[in-house]
Amino acid sequence: MKKNRLGEFQELILMAVIVLQEEAYGNEIQRELEERLDERISVGAVQTGLKRMEEKGFLTSEWGEATQRRGGKRKRIYTATPYAQQVLQEMKDVRASFWEAMPRLGTSSA
Amino acid sequence: MKKTDFISPPRWPLRFLQHVLKSDYLEELEGDMEERFLDNVDRYGTKKARAHYIWGSLKLLRPTLMKKMGGDVQLNQYGMFRHHLKISWRSILKNKAFSVLNILGLASGLLCSLLIFLWVWDELATDRYHENAGKLYSVYERAFYNGQVDGYYNTPAHLYSELKHKFPEVEKASPAVWPLVRTFASGSKIFKQTGNYVGPDYFSMFSYKFIEGNAANAIADPKDIAISMSMAQSFFGSAQNAIGKVLTYENENQFQVSAVYEEVGPSTMEDNDFFLHWSIYCKENSWTDNWTNNSPNTFIQLADEVDAAAFEPKIKNFLEGYNPNIDENFNIELYIQPYVERYLHSHFENGHISGGRIENVRIFGLIAFFILLIACINFMNLASAGSLRRVKEIGVRKVFGAKKTSLVYQFLAEAVLLSLISAILALAILIMVLPQFNQLAGKNISLANLPRYSYFWILAISVLTGLMAGSYPAFMLSSFRSLDIFRKKLRSGFGLRWVRQVLVVFQFSLSVVLICGMLIISKQIDYIQNKNLGFDRTNLLTIQLEGDLAKQYEVFKNRALKLPGVVSLSATTGSPLQIGSSTFNVIWQGKEVNDRTSFVNVPASGDVVKTWGCELVDGRDFKDSRKNFEYILNETAVEAMGLEDPIGKPLSQWGMDGMIVGVIKDFHFETMRASIEPLVIRYASDYTQLGNVLVRINPMNVRQTVTALESLHTELNPAFPFQYNFTDSQYDQLYESENMFFKLSQYFSILAIFISCLGLFGLVLFMAQQKVKEIGIRKVLGASQVGITALLAKDFLKLVTLAIVIGSPVIWYLMSEWLGNYEYRINMPWSAFGIAALITAGVALLTLSFQSIKAANANPVDSLRNE
Numbered sequence: 004m005k006k007n008r009l010g011e012f013q014e015l016i017l018m019a020v021i022v023l024q025e026e027a028y029g030n031e032i033q034r035e036l037e038e039r040l041d042e043r044i045s046v047g048a049v050q051t052g053l054k055r056m057e058e059k060g061f062l063t064s065e066w067g068e069a070t071q072r073r074g075g076k077r078k079r080i081y082t083a084t085p086y087a088q089q090v091l092q093e094m095k096d097v098r099a100s101f102w103e104a105m106p107r108l109g110t111s112s113a
Numbered sequence: 114m115k116k117t118d119f120i121s122p123p124r125w126p127l128r129f130l131q132h133v134l135k136s137d138y139l140e141e142l143e144g145d146m147e148e149r150f151l152d153n154v155d156r157y158g159t160k161k162a163r164a165h166y167i168w169g170s171l172k173l174l175r176p177t178l179m180k181k182m183g184g185d186v187q188l189n190q191y192g193m194f195r196h197h198l199k200i201s202w203r204s205i206l207k208n209k210a211f212s213v214l215n216i217l218g219l220a221s222g223l224l225c226s227l228l229i230f231l232w233v234w235d236e237l238a239t240d241r242y243h244e245n246a247g248k249l250y251s252v253y254e255r256a257f258y259n260g261q262v263d264g265y266y267n268t269p270a271h272l273y274s275e276l277k278h279k280f281p282e283v284e285k286a287s288p289a290v291w292p293l294v295r296t297f298a299s300g301s302k303i304f305k306q307t308g309n310y311v312g313p314d315y316f317s318m319f320s321y322k323f324i325e326g327n328a329a330n331a332i333a334d335p336k337d338i339a340i341s342m343s344m345a346q347s348f349f350g351s352a353q354n355a356i357g358k359v360l361t362y363e364n365e366n367q368f369q370v371s372a373v374y375e376e377v378g379p380s381t382m383e384d385n386d387f388f389l390h391w392s393i394y395c396k397e398n399s400w401t402d403n404w405t406n407n408s409p410n411t412f413i414q415l416a417d418e419v420d421a422a423a424f425e426p427k428i429k430n431f432l433e434g435y436n437p438n439i440d441e442n443f444n445i446e447l448y449i450q451p452y453v454e455r456y457l458h459s460h461f462e463n464g465h466i467s468g469g470r471i472e473n474v475r476i477f478g479l480i481a482f483f484i485l486l487i488a489c490i491n492f493m494n495l496a497s498a499g500s501l502r503r504v505k506e507i508g509v510r511k512v513f514g515a516k517k518t519s520l521v522y523q524f525l526a527e528a529v530l531l532s533l534i535s536a537i538l539a540l541a542i543l544i545m546v547l548p549q550f551n552q553l554a555g556k557n558i559s560l561a562n563l564p565r566y567s568y569f570w571i572l573a574i575s576v577l578t579g580l581m582a583g584s585y586p587a588f589m590l591s592s593f594r595s596l597d598i599f600r601k602k603l604r605s606g607f608g609l610r611w612v613r614q615v616l617v618v619f620q621f622s623l624s625v626v627l628i629c630g631m632l633i634i635s636k637q638i639d640y641i642q643n644k645n646l647g648f649d650r651t652n653l654l655t656i657q658l659e660g661d662l663a664k665q666y667e668v669f670k671n672r673a674l675k676l677p678g679v680v681s682l683s684a685t686t687g688s689p690l691q692i693g694s695s696t697f698n699v700i701w702q703g704k705e706v707n708d709r710t711s712f713v714n715v716p717a718s719g720d721v722v723k724t725w726g727c728e729l730v731d732g733r734d735f736k737d738s739r740k741n742f743e744y745i746l747n748e749t750a751v752e753a754m755g756l757e758d759p760i761g762k763p764l765s766q767w768g769m770d771g772m773i774v775g776v777i778k779d780f781h782f783e784t785m786r787a788s789i790e791p792l793v794i795r796y797a798s799d800y801t802q803l804g805n806v807l808v809r810i811n812p813m814n815v816r817q818t819v820t821a822l823e824s825l826h827t828e829l830n831p832a833f834p835f836q837y838n839f840t841d842s843q844y845d846q847l848y849e850s851e852n853m854f855f856k857l858s859q860y861f862s863i864l865a866i867f868i869s870c871l872g873l874f875g876l877v878l879f880m881a882q883q884k885v886k887e888i889g890i891r892k893v894l895g896a897s898q899v900g901i902t903a904l905l906a907k908d909f910l911k912l913v914t915l916a917i918v919i920g921s922p923v924i925w926y927l928m929s930e931w932l933g934n935y936e937y938r939i940n941m942p943w944s945a946f947g948i949a950a951l952i953t954a955g956v957a958l959l960t961l962s963f964q965s966i967k968a969a970n971a972n973p974v975d976s977l978r979n980e
Contacts, residue, residue, distance in 0.1 A: 029145035030152070046145050047172035054138070054177050069144075072151055074121075076144030 009061070009090060015040070016052040017061060017091060020081045028067060028078035029053070053081060061087035120159055122150040126170035133179055142173060193519065194526065201527035204503065211499045211875060212531070215492055218871040219535035219582070222488020223575060224542050225864050228550055229481035230574075231558050234567065236474050239456040242377050243320045245414055248284075249452035250421065252276070252411040252428075255464035257444045258697065258709035264461030268411040268447075269435070270394075270401035273312055276413055276431070282424050285414040287312035288391055296659065296833045297387070298361040299348045303834050306344055308387030310394035316372075318414045325356040326372025335390040338368035344386040345373045364660050364832035366393075380456075404435040407445075412452065425449050442707045443697075473854065480861055483623055485578065487865055490616045491872035492582035496528065497589060497613065498876055507590055520591035528583020529576055536575030553856055555849075585612070617876065617909070618916045620869045621953055625920030626927070627862035629949035633928045633942060634855050640785075640939045641848055647780025648689050649726030652815065653840040654808040655688045656822070658800060662830040666718075666800040669829055670737075673808065676825070678818030680809040683724040683735075684797075685717035687805050688840045690847060692782045692792070699793055700765040701754045710753050713782070713790045714766060716797035721745070722777055724809045732760040732775030735796045742771025743796035748779045750791035766795055784847050785937040866956060873909065874960045881905060881968035889973035901969035906961045913957045917950040924949075 009017065019035045020027040033049045056062045067078035127143060134142060146169060153162035205212040243249060252272065256263045273286040292307045316328035316339070323331070324342060331339040338360060340348075345355035352373040359367050368389065376384065394409075395401045401408075415421060428447045433439055450458070450466060457471040507520060544560065551558055656662075662669055670682050686692075692715045699712045719737030722729050722745065735743060744764045751759050759773045774796075779789045797803060810818045819837065826835040845852070881888070888901055925941065932938045 029141065030148045033145075033149070034152075045172040046142070046149055046169050047175055047178065050138070050142060050145070050173070051175045051177045070148075072148050073144035074147040076140050076147065078144060079141040 009056075009094065010052075012048070013052045013056055013061075014091070014094065016049060017056060017083060017087055020062065021083045021088070021091075025080065027081045032081070056087070057081075060084060061090070120151075120154055122147060122166045123163055126167055130170055130173060134173065135178060135180055138178055142178070146170065146173075193522070197523045197526040198530065200523065201530045204527065205531065208499060208502070210878065211495060214871050214875045215495050215499075215531055216535050216538065218491045218495070218868045219488050219532055219578065220538040220542070221864055221868055222485050222491075223532075223535055223539035223578065224546075225861060226481040226485045226574070227539060227543055227571065228546075229477050230570075231547075232550075232554055232556065233474050233478055233481075235556055235558050236457065236470065240380055240453045243318075243452075245318055245320070246453050247451075248414050248417070248419075249318060250413050250415060250449040251452050251455045252413060253448050253450055253461075253466070254407060255446045255448060257446070257464075258442065258711070262464035263711075264464035264466065265407070266410050266455075266459075267407040268409060269404045269407055269432070270398075270409055271404070272447075273411045273413070275435070276411070276428065277314075279431075280424075280427065282415055282419040282427075283413045284416040285314040285318050287315040287318060287412050288409040289315070289412065290394060290409045292385055294657070294836075295387070296363055297344075297348070298364065298832065299358065302348055303832070304344075304347060305834055305836055306386040307384065308389065309385045310389050310391050312391045314414070315388065315412075316374075318412065320377055321374040322377050324352040324373045324375060326374075331372040331374070332388055332390050333371070335392045336367075336369055337371035337390065338362075339372040339374060339388040340370055341384070341386045342373060342375045345370070362389075404432070405438050413449070421449060421451070443709055470850075473850070477857070480627075480858070484861060484865055484868070487620050487623055487868050487872075489578060489582040490620055491868055491875075492528070492531075492578075493585045494613055494616050494872050495875040496524075496583065496586040498880075503590070504593065507593060511593075517591045521587045524587035524590060525580060525583045528587065529579035532575050532579025532582065536571070539575075540571070554853060613876070614912055617873065617912045618919065620872055621913050621916030621957070622920035622923070624862070624866050624869045625917050625949050625953050626924045627858070627865045628952055629920070629924040629945050630928060631855075631858050631862045632945040632948055633924075633939075634851075634858060634931070636939050636942055636945065637932060637935065638848065638851055638855055641851070641937075642845075644781070644785070644937070646844075647727060647778055648782075649809075650690075650840045650844050652810050652812050653688065653724070653726070654810060654819070654822070655838040655840065655843075656806050656808060656826065657833070657836060658684055658804055658806045660830045660833045662806075662826065662833070663801040663803075665829055666806070667737075669806070669825065672825055673822060676818060676821045678811040678814055678821070680811060681720045681723045682806055682808050683718055683721040684800050684803045684806045685721060686715055686803055688807065688838070688843055689725050689780070689782045690840060690843050695790070696767070698767050701756065702762055703755065710791065712750060712753075712766075712793045714793045714795060716795045716803060718797060718800065718803070721794060721807075722775065724807045725780075726809065727780055728778040730776045730778050732773070734775060735794075738798070739796060741796075742769045743774045744771055745775040745777060745794040745796075746773060747777050747789070747792040749789055750793055751776055753791040764793075766793060769795070771796070781937070785935050788936040866953070870956055870960045873957055874964065877905060877909065877961050877964040880908075881964050885968070885971070885976045888968055888971070889976035892969075892973040893977070898966065898969040902962060902965040905965040905968060906958065909957065909961055910954070913954050917953060921946050921950075 015036060016032060019032045019039075023031055023035060029046065029049060032053070033044055033046065036049070037044055053062065053064075057064060061084060062081045063084060064079050064081045067080040069075050069077040127146070130142075131139060146166065149169065150162050150166045153165050156162075157165070240246065251266060252268055253264060253266050254268060256265075268288075270288060273288045277283045277286040289309050289311050292309055294305050294307050296303065296305050298304075311332065313333055316331045321328070324345075326339070331337065340355065340360075342352060345352045348360065349355040349358055349370075355370045355373050358370050360370060361367055400406045415424060425448060428449070431447050432445050436445060439445060457469055457474065458466050459469040460467055510520060547558065547560070550556075658666065666684055673679050673682055692713055694715070695711045695713045697709045697711050699710075699714075717735065719735045719739075722734040730748065732745070735745065744766070746754075746759060746764075756762060756773075759776055762773050764771060764773050777794075781789060782792070783790070808822065822837070823835045884905070888904075891901060891904075925946075929941060932941070
């Protein structure tokens with residue numbers, strides 16, 4: 004996982020995409036993130052992350068349905084690639100190994 | 114239905130974003146933005162949602178989402194740019210002959226203007242490096258007498274200290290003489306060095322780089338001497354070894370090396386190898402105590418915030434009360450000139466500073482401009498002529514929808530590419546020829562010394578040249594109508610033919626001007642060099658009369674005269690060309706009280722007329738070992754005094770009463786720029802004060818004679834090295850600037866002609882190609898080769914003739930101005946105009962015939978079978 008390292012925000016978007024499955028398009032991802040992180044995120048930030056990850060091969064996308072609410076514009080549905088799932092897993096493992104190695108936070112700082 | 118159905122976000126942000134964002138992402142982004150807006154309307158209300166929308170739109174401006182480098186349009190332009198370069202490169206390769214002509218012409222033009230640019234830059238940079246440059250001033254005098262005004266830099270020797278003490282505005286001041294040659298010794302090493310005498314303030318006024326010692330202690334004490342790095346090396350090997358060492362001066366005094374310096378940049382003060390305390394100079398020259406004598410320079414540094422213009426009038430009449438000669442008939446006023454201006458503006462006319470080297474700077478700047486112009490015109494001519502072949506290309510491009518601007522870009526790109534290639538070529542040649550150029554121009558220019566920004570200028574000049582040269586073909590070609598192109602309407606009256614003709618005429622007019630100018634300058638120089646000066650400047654040696662040689666002059670004279678090659682000797686101040694001091698303190702019989710005629714005067718011992726090789730009109734030469742004061746005058750002096758029968762009449766100079774013993778014919782002791790002035794030669798027997806001995810030698814065995822004189826000198830005067838000068842080489846030095854000017858103008862006119870001929874060659878080449886079918890048909894119908902050559906040459910010869918007619922009056926005007934600088938000059942040589950015309954026409958004809966004959970000899974079958 005040297006080359007295509009995921010940024011922290013990109014990792015969050017990626018997980019949102021996986022969680023949302025067929026509903027994973029820009030606005031829905033944004034809503035999901037805003038809800039979980041409890042902060043406002045711009046369309047630009049989400050889209051940049053999506054496009055960057057698509058370039059890197061973490062995501063694929065295809066056109067979805069168009070709705071009235073979108074002014075007749077189609078959605079773009081994102082899907083995580085197996086590679087992305089693998090990288091996510093690796094990152095989780097790395098974190099886990101760190102958590103294990105770390106002395107217990109509560110006691111040391113008290 | 115919800116109310117949101119009627120509400121829409123502001124449209125303008127998206128309209129803007131459409132241009133900026135990647136078109137692939139546009140639909141998705143627009144949709145997301147709109148959906149988000151409606152969500153926000155539900156959540157916060159319309160007003161806030163709109164604000165969010167606008168803010169959100171701005172946040173879409175991220176590199177990942179935006180078009181590369183501002184968008185698809187420019188992406189395409191970059192592609193077009195690459196395309197232009199490729200096409201340009203191909204067309205350069207396709208028409209090799211044309212391209213080589215073009216590049217050569219432009220490169221030589223650029224080379225020449227770059228050289229001149231470097232030269233001018235170096236001239237303008239002179240003296241500017243001094244830290245106090247803005248506050249330094251040179252004091253100069255205006256002397257009013259006999260209704261005349263003279264200006265000069267010579268001032269009284271103690272003026273500097275008086276100015277400094279009397280005026281608070283003068284912060285620092287120092288005198289300086291014109292560089293002098295002195296003999297120094299350390300152990301067995303004896304060398305003559307050129308140096309100067311200055312006041313203690315000198316080094317804090319002018320910037321020098323000190324390798325040892327510093328500005329404050331350099332010549333703080335009269336026992337100190339500051340020497341240059343090169344002098345330190347020749348005496349002591351290095352600056353470190355030199356410091357604190359003792360140098361013997363003129364085999365008498367001893368000075369301790371207090372500082373070793375390097376000169377920082379080019380300077381008016383020339384290269385001084387040593388600096389001694391001013392008091393040494395005053396001790397050696399008793400006349401310095403007299404305020405009526407004017408010789409050294411005076412430099413002052415004004416205090417901060419002193420207005421020079423307001424200060425100047427304060428010193429105007431300063432010499433009143435110091436110089437006892439000042440009365441209603443004679444006055445000397447003081448003025449100041451910014452020191453940095455002195456190098457380029459040092460000539461005086463009627464007491465006012467008028468020009469100097471700046472004239473050369475201007476002339477060369479003009480020449481550089483015109484040569485570059487010729488090269489540009491050449492380029493335009495060739496490009497516009499050669500581009501006729503590309504008329505079809507343009508037509509096809511236009512049919513496919515190429516806009517005019519895109520065609521203009523294409524041709525400009527091509528021109529700039531060519532000019533950049535030329536610039537690189539010119540720079541390469543520049544680096545190769547710079548040493549020769551330095552030698553020719555007497556400069557020490559190195560590209561490494563140039564400031565960074567000058568490279569930017571070199572680049573800018575070449576790109577600008579490319580744009581200028583490319584502009585005409587670019588705009589002309591791109592404005593053709595494609596229909597005309599394919600109907601071959603252009604063939605007959607292609608483009609603006611008269612424009613090309615005007616350009617050719619202009620080019621050749623400039624060439625005529627340059628050639629003719631070169632011829633006339635060379636004639637004047639020839640005239641100067643071969644003119645009978647009235648004295649014999651060949652085989653006349655100057656030897657310094659110093660140390661024991663001066664004390665034993667009689668012995669030296671007698672023994673030298675016994676040498677086979679020596680004709681005569683006379684002790685005097687220098688060669689006839691170095692006579693310069695003048696005075697009005699000469700009294701003769703019948704002189705009017707208010708007469709302030711200025712006489713050039715020189716002291717000399719016996720046999721002076723014989724040694725100079727002048728013609729004695731009346732009376733006799735001086736004879737050695739006389740006790741009385743004797744005078745010899747030139748004819749102009751006799752006339753100025755109004756004496757009928759001068760021989761035997763009494764004359765008194767500086768109170769030395771004597772009589773006139775001889776009159777000599779006028780001779781030129783100054784440059785040809787000045788008229789001959791009245792001259793008084795005074796008999797002098799105080800050999801130690803004269804400084805030089807002139808030796809007239811036989812033209813046979815010059816080398817043996819000089820060697821014999823040297824061994825005699827070494828025997829009598831071992832403490833001083835033997836050094837001699839031939840008067841004719843001194844004479845050549847007087848005209849150094851003319852010679853340099855001449856040589857440079859020679860090279861430049863050859864270059865100009867070369868470039869013009871390249872242009873002509875290209876045009877004929879083009880025309881021959883244009884008329885290839887016509888020539889073929891004519892040949893088939895029986896036209897002779899001569900007839901065809903004439904057909905091609907006729908038009909161009911008309912243009913060249915016109916150029917000669919236009920160029921001649923211009924050069925006539927310019928040259929009469931230049932010759933006007935000389936009191937003694939040639940008449941305007943009409944033959945030069947004929948020769949210049951012949952050369953121009955001849956070279957043009959040669960160029961023409963080369964191509965014309967080739968065209969005439971071609972087999973008509975080759976040119977006609979393709980129809």
